[in-house]
Amino acid sequence: MTDLDALAFARGPGSFTGVRICIGIAQGLGFGADLPMIGISTLKAMAQGAYRIAQATNVASAIDARMNEVYWGRFERLESGDWQEVDQEQVIPPSVLVENIVADEHTWTTAGTGWDAYSEPLSTLAITTQASEVLYPEAQDIAYLAQFELAKGNTVPAEEASPVYLRDTVAWKKLPGRE
Incomplete structure (x- = not known):
């Protein structure tokens, strides 16, 4: 750990439990080694995975967010190897x-579980798509993207590492009478 400059982690969006576990482990390592931390979007990491596997430079990432919604983001690869957001990350019903x-x-090369989960409505998008085999973010893609954030100085202390859920009312919807 003493050979590292920073610790990268998947900041979300994704499942509440998965994102919390990821950040909890990363924070423990970050505190223990006194390393700055870099949060990387899971949607952007999947775009990088699609580039790594198929040289895709325009990627539409969709993760099944349950509750008839997807976590959505579109990314375009820059000449530098970094990615630019085309659509802001969001949680949205496929019909909207x-x-x-x-x-x-x-x-647009597709990445993520949302394309299979909501294949019928997403097949009617006004954009041209081609499928990829990328369903989940991988650590190697998160590490690759972290290089750009580190070069920009986009790090935080371990205590400030935080998740990006995009949806903040999940627990309330599961309680009776709190729809």
Whole structure:
């Protein structure tokens, strides 16, 4: 650990429990080694995975967020190897996403579990897509993306590492009478 400059972690979005476990472990390691931390988007990490596997430079990431929603983000690869957000990360019902996405000249490589979970509505998006085998973010892609954030100075102390859920009312929806 003393050879590391920083500790990268998947900051979400994703399952509440998975994101919390990831950050809890990363914070423990960060505290123990006194390392700064770098949170990386799981959606962007999947875009990097699609590039690593298939050289995709335009990637639409969708993770099944349950409750008839997807975590969504589109990314375009820059010449530097970093990624630019085309659509801001969001949690959205596929039917609303279909209404809001405007056609463009790109072919978007798909990544994530949302494409299978909501194949019917997402197949009607106004964009051209091609499938990839990327379903989940991988550590090697998170580490790759962390290099860019470290170079920009985008680190936080371990105590400030925080998740990105995009949805903050999950627990309330599960309680009776709190719909």
